[in-house]
Amino acid sequence: MKICFYFPGLGNDQNNAIFGSMYFSFFQQLELKGLCVKFTTKIEEIEGDILVVSIGNSGEISASKAMHNFKGPIILSIYNSYICFYKSFLKRWKSRFLFAYNPDFATLNFNKYNSVGIPYYHFPFGSDNNIFHPVEMEKKYDITFLGNASSGSGRDKYIKKLLEYAKTNKLNVFLAGSGWDNFGFPYQIVKHGVDTNNIYNASKVCINIHNDRQYAGIDKEMDANNRLFDLAMAECCQVSNGEQTIIKYFKKDEIATADDPDEWIQKIDYYLNHEAERKVIAQNARKRALKEHTWDKRADDFIRFINETYPNYTERNQKTSLFISILRYLDQYIIPPYQWKEIKIIRFFLKKLGLYT
Numbered sequence: 001m002k003i004c005f006y007f008p009g010l011g012n013d014q015n016n017a018i019f020g021s022m023y024f025s026f027f028q029q030l031e032l033k034g035l036c037v038k039f040t041t042k043i044e045e046i047e048g049d050i051l052v053v054s055i056g057n058s059g060e061i062s063a064s065k066a067m068h069n070f071k072g073p074i075i076l077s078i079y080n081s082y083i084c085f086y087k088s089f090l091k092r093w094k095s096r097f098l099f100a101y102n103p104d105f106a107t108l109n110f111n112k113y114n115s116v117g118i119p120y121y122h123f124p125f126g127s128d129n130n131i132f133h134p135v136e137m138e139k140k141y142d143i144t145f146l147g148n149a150s151s152g153s154g155r156d157k158y159i160k161k162l163l164e165y166a167k168t169n170k171l172n173v174f175l176a177g178s179g180w181d182n183f184g185f186p187y188q189i190v191k192h193g194v195d196t197n198n199i200y201n202a203s204k205v206c207i208n209i210h211n212d213r214q215y216a217g218i219d220k221e222m223d224a225n226n227r228l229f230d231l232a233m234a235e236c237c238q239v240s241n242g243e244q245t246i247i248k249y250f251k252k253d254e255i256a257t258a259d260d261p262d263e264w265i266q267k268i269d270y271y272l273n274h275e276a277e278r279k280v281i282a283q284n285a286r287k288r289a290l291k292e293h294t295w296d297k298r299a300d301d302f303i304r305f306i307n308e309t310y311p312n313y314t315e316r317n318q319k320t321s322l323f324i325s326i327l328r329y330l331d332q333y334i335i336p337p338y339q340w341k342e343i344k345i346i347r348f349f350l351k352k353l354g355l356y357t
Helices: 013-032 059-069 087-096 107-115 155-168 194-201 226-233 261-272 275-292 295-312 322-330 337-342 344-352
Strands: 002-006 036-040 050-055 074-078 097-102 120-122 141-146 173-176 203-208 215-217 238-240
Touching (some): 002 013, 050 059, 087 322, 097 107, 097 295, 107 120, 141 194, 141 261, 155 173, 194 226, 226 238, 238 261
Parallel strands (some): 002 036, 002 050, 050 074, 097 120, 141 203
């Protein structure tokens, strides 16, 4: 079986640098288990038995174009439902879909996709133990964070506290990503993979900051970032926020957590000043990551999702009405309603109608 992943967003150099290595580790594991994998950012290169596309953030437009060209079954990589749930789109295309997946384990995605008859699977990130692993090297940094300021709100309050704490205690902080200029750290992207692992291993404590949305609650969003698993696999002492998200995957003696910024700083301070405990918690995290959070394990799950849904695929035996065919055609060009508020002229008329505040 040949599965094609069409992710045009990875054609962006920054996105590819941050996420590309992670996806290729996953694809490699799928191939080791017998699937033939094709990855492309170009619609004309799509081929295979099953197509994976992304929807959300206006991804429905590029997904629709791909689905018009590809006549087989589709797997959806989705955005979180309370932000980007385009019900009418999903209903008119649902006979083409095998399932939808996302790292979010909150109940909302399950409920929303169940409402339109599409199976939803929680599919967390993983890590590659061939790339992320302990390395004996000098600890050049006291505290490290690799992440963007712009990917959701809420990180500023932690970074502000962190830099105040670091200045008071004369600590060396390595902060890279985009959007940290206001804190004195110019734009710098560290390529995901070996470079990331080396920086992690050169740090005494690596912090992890989920944005506010990523731990908004079990009824809304509980979405762990890939950094959680990479830091654990690299055997780094990790102090994270988003405690209720973290405990889905790790125990409290594996990842230190706190949502209150002051308590979070206290835990960073504790592990900076207790080297033995720092090593123990890092070792515990790696053991857990090797046991449960490798891309090898994730590939097993993904293949199981396919095996559970592919035998029920019936689109090839169905006729689509002319009306639905027209709507599917228009999906290639019409911006999804959840994006309308982002368009100034539409926002103006929505305000006039009292539909936007």
